[in-house]
Amino acid sequence: MRLTEEQQAILDGSEGEVMAKVMKTLVMYGDIYGAERMVPVTSELGHTVISFGISVMGPVYDLYDQLINAGVVSKQEFTADPLPLDPNVPSGPIRDIVFKIMYKYQDRYEDQLKRLGLRPGGPHEAYTCTSYLPEVGNTPKQGDVLSWAESSAVVFANSVLGARCNRNSGIIELFGSIAGVVPEFGLLTDDGRKADYLVKVETSKKPEPQLLGSAVGMHVMDKVPYVVGLDQWIGTELDDEAVTYLKDFGAATASNGSVGLYHIENLTPEAKEQGRALLREDAEVYVIDDAELERVKASYPVVWSNPNARPKLCFMGCPHMTLNQIVEWTDRLERELQAAGRTKVSVPTVFTAAPGVLEEFSKLPQALRLENMGVTTSYICPLMYMNNPLAKAMPVITSSNKLRTYTSARYYTDDQICDILCGRSV
């Protein structure tokens, strides 16, 4: 890799031993992919995936102490993934004790984040996996180079916003924000953004975003898919509904596979600009029809100790819900509960969203109606909640394929979730 004089000097120790090690790590990272140079991070804000002070991750916090003690902090402010704890979420005294033990470094870590450059604001304001939403305000521009981690945010920024970011790991993303540069390879290059797969959506109805994303992710893994046939279901404009759909679709591609970028024909920015010229000549074809979605859904293992157990908790919002999504779910639940002759949901339910989104939602008439239906809203990370071994033993349901992948939560489609919450059998 060709470094500038300044970068070489840093590598040689001009800014101290710890900063030299940060630069060395980034150079080695880039060398693996033949990166020829470092490029500046151009986004206003960074985003880190590590938001939790979990007891077993001691080495991470020790590393961050080394950075702070050496004065090696981020050149840009950044947002962070959602917090692991929120007293609003149903729990219990024993479970709370376990949470305290599990997240014993939480205060220490939140303090470290502030010192490293976390964006200041109201309580918990900077913590969400959907930092790119307008209510949060960490929305990169097309062409911006990012040093982000959080698989669902990276795939959204690349695909829907047209920013440029590799699938960086936690810690590495902070190093990029500290150095102000990242190695240029993969999704930062024009060639790396070409599509390796032509995915044809040939379903008879609008596919569930998290199921479609799961199918795509499991099939293409880390490759770039160019999806055709989806615009007939979600349109050709990036309106609230399409953005919500793509947020959930992308999260599933990234967690069930390792997709960092997708193109949707006639919808996402690069697909609109370049069309099928984005496809590589040797692109493989993957056809997704109703039968393929059924096959994928049937392949999910049920890991509940009693597969017939009655659900005890429902989590919606992994990734965090958009404002539009909470409003639509509120209206839908109200209609469906009324039709079922009920006033409250049959399973304790938590809708999770960014603090900024929840604040906007609280100003709407739907907020009180949702509360009256027995649904809790929270800024928590459902995944972190489910890490509690006692939570893990609970039968939890979700329509998030990401949550299903990493925890014991059982996946149901949105329609099925609605039926369960309204007391109808599935």
Added chain:
Amino acid sequence: MASRTFQGRVVIPGTVSAEALVSRGGFNTLASYQTALLLGDKQVKCGDQNNPDLYKKPMAGRAICLPETIGSTTGGMAFYTVCALEKGPACLLFSKTIDSLAAAGAVLAANWTEHPMPVVDQLGDEFLGYVQDGMTVTVGEDGAVTLSDPEPDATGGKK
């Protein structure tokens, strides 16, 4: 004892000999490690219920053979942490080019821990088709990976 050698690319240099543990599909790093880390499991048994090749099998000290890693961008941090805690794999052996999350974990372990793990990639599909759980894997400084059948035990069975 039959053996076969595959040549890969050195990502993180080092020599090691260990028992193979094979994931034919993508290795979901967070899903594989999080339960074991949370419970302080010394054997570091795989917690990924979606990976039938590895689910509930001990991973610490094994030569993990895989096509690539998938899933959460905490993956590299997870590799760094298990290496720092001396619970990491003996080495990572990729049939494909290493993905960016595993690469991050490998360089973090190499630069920020006392226990880096040798990593070799681009070993090819044939490598992943040939290697079996329990084989003895020997990794050379030049990226040569030799696979040997397990030595028979005293009863004539395989260890």
